[in-house]
Amino acid sequence: MPVLDPREFIRAKRDRRVHSAADLREFIAAYLRREIPDYQVSAWLMAAYLNGLDEAETEALTLALLHSGRTFDWKDLGRPSADKHSTGGVGDKISLILAPLVAACGVLVPMVSGRGLGHTGGTLDKLESIPGFRTFLEPDAMRAQLDRIGVVMVGQGPDLAPADGLIYALRDVTSTVEREYFIVPSIVSKKVAEGAGALVYDVKCGSGAFMKTRADAVHLARRLISVTRSLGRRAAARVTDMNQPLGVAVGNALEVQETIAVLRGGGPADVRSLTLELAALMLSLSGAASVAEAPKRVEQALDSGAAWERFVELVRAQGGDPASVERTGGMPAAPVVVPVTAARAGVLETVDSFALGELVVGIGGGRRAKEDKVDPRVGLMVRRRIGDRVAAGDVLAELHLAKDDAGAVERARACFRIGEGPAAAPELVIERVD
């Protein structure tokens, strides 16, 4: 018999009462010990979904999830540390560029990422499109690699916030996903557990993001920051546009190629610009550089090739084949590439980024269930951006397919709405929350 009566705990939230931190911690701990079954947790999740958790409860839930597993600490390595978390978008390959770039500036980046689920891609899936790349490291190996090259990019091991993993899976099947006070503890507990001293949040906003409105995204950003700070870490956020895919490439191997292009000084302007802004923020927030110095430091590290060299070291350190990223044509490529053309002339007014993300899942580039295998080769290259003027027959995008698929081409075309215009190009950084 647990100390806490789970029926009483459920009843409290059902009746709009506020949980104590001790009760929340015990409820989560007893669930992890399997003393409280899924069916009581899901009843509580629905009660909390409908009746809410206040700020103190959100902080307590975060702590409870954090303390359900191990926490890393890299202070003995004697360098500042930082990490970034994105709430998920389409074409968001920033982490792959950012982690080696920030490491090249002397800041440790102990990055723990997830797999793609739903319409958004996952950093782990992108990394695993590099032949040989391993995304699981034992803690000792993480420490040694972090000490040597300043960056690791791994998946969430079974002992990092394990209660979050259980609750995340239960929320998915009980329609209790879309609540800020569930989302914030899930993100922050994992990020704090990985041991970075400074956390930067990239809160996506728009048609391809979970947060559709600026107000919701800004509110989420503020809550992420305040809960992170309540746990003794520095935090800041950028609310960024996700009304169209970030950059050009969407799909695992295609996004790695775009990553390489940016690290070598090229690539799409929006990817480069957002990476530099987030990197500078990680430097200043972690204390590695002043707010004035940080932008110059990161730009220099990118343009000098230091970030690119660090990326190659990272690939090599985690078992990836360096030739696959150093050599043109080294990454897996789809056998079929077909253009998606404009049916009419006009101005590109909106892009249904959510549908584009779902399309990539549908052609094999993501997963609908966590057991699904991902085809690293497939995806699309987005050639036009919101506000662009197009002629009939212009190429809007190219689809990279495992096999011919006329339906996919039509579905892709329907994601681009062309009208009379004018349509303003969205601002990339919508709001800076420090």
Added chain:
Amino acid sequence: MPVLDPREFIRAKRDRRVHSAADLREFIAAYLRREIPDYQVSAWLMAAYLNGLDEAETEALTLALLHSGRTFDWKDLGRPSADKHSTGGVGDKISLILAPLVAACGVLVPMVSGRGLGHTGGTLDKLESIPGFRTFLEPDAMRAQLDRIGVVMVGQGPDLAPADGLIYALRDVTSTVEREYFIVPSIVSKKVAEGAGALVYDVKCGSGAFMKTRADAVHLARRLISVTRSLGRRAAARVTDMNQPLGVAVGNALEVQETIAVLRGGGPADVRSLTLELAALMLSLSGAASVAEAPKRVEQALDSGAAWERFVELVRAQGGDPASVERTGGMPAAPVVVPVTAARAGVLETVDSFALGELVVGIGGGRRAKEDKVDPRVGLMVRRRIGDRVAAGDVLAELHLAKDDAGAVERARACFRIGEGPAAAPELVIERVD
């Protein structure tokens, strides 16, 4: 994959949409087929608890539960049949007296009862405190026993409204009990399935009942009657007081002992009086006696010892040891009996019957999870009633415990509020709904 997406069904109620009868039937049927797990049903239960089911949904849920299993029909036995259902209170042992009494008057009583739910005791748990008593009978054995002695008292077999059994157990452990639109389908589906032609509802009202106010209780009584009539059965109800435990005994074996006392012509006046009123109503509603004749018939059957003899026959027929009920000291008894005394002089103004019921659960006399074992010996004897004048040190109750427990004594004492008075003794029958 079921036809119905359970996540979508949960989301509909979460977002306050109305379910179609077809969707409700399919949700219940898929749960019964184990295609939908407990944790999704409990999330739906909490969503419906908080967001409601309307009258059409309530009738549809009743039908879905009823049609999840078999239905009995006793018309070929050629006698009127009736049953009573209580919405649950503290110390409510009426069924144990009523069923043999009504059978002794020539009316078939095919009584299917439940286990303790929440803070209230369950008839099955009480019966099972009689050594050897079996609360499961095969349908053929039920029919034969009903034909021979006119009464069976059994648990809900696996094929009688089986979906209700699953949901009832799940509601108990997820704090989703106290809603009219769950209570009515649960009660009516079982009562209609067991095949009685007339159904009498004892709707409890007060601090120890699910319904705290007279208005709520009368509303529940009317809904029980209207849903029962919509399924072609006769129905009536009594709203009765539950601001203090019914009778003296609370706890399984203790209540059986009080049952014996009433059947032998003694026992607390309130228990005797309510049993006689409900029995007379069952006789008149089933057509076995006129409204004028019924009270005399039942009083005679009780005072002549016919009801007591029928009870002993029932115990014997279902495997119980007749000596355990015929002999003083035949029932299991707790090793520790401690008095709960008044801390001050005054008038007993209120009894927190809910807390007393919870106290009995806490000392082992009820269950918090469906797997919990019940200790038949424990409970309490309530020695003072609302309106009584007490002196400091007077015994308010005796606790029957498995082991010493000073905390339980203090918690029991706190349930009796003694003030300056005066306090009126509550009316036992609050409203008659025919």
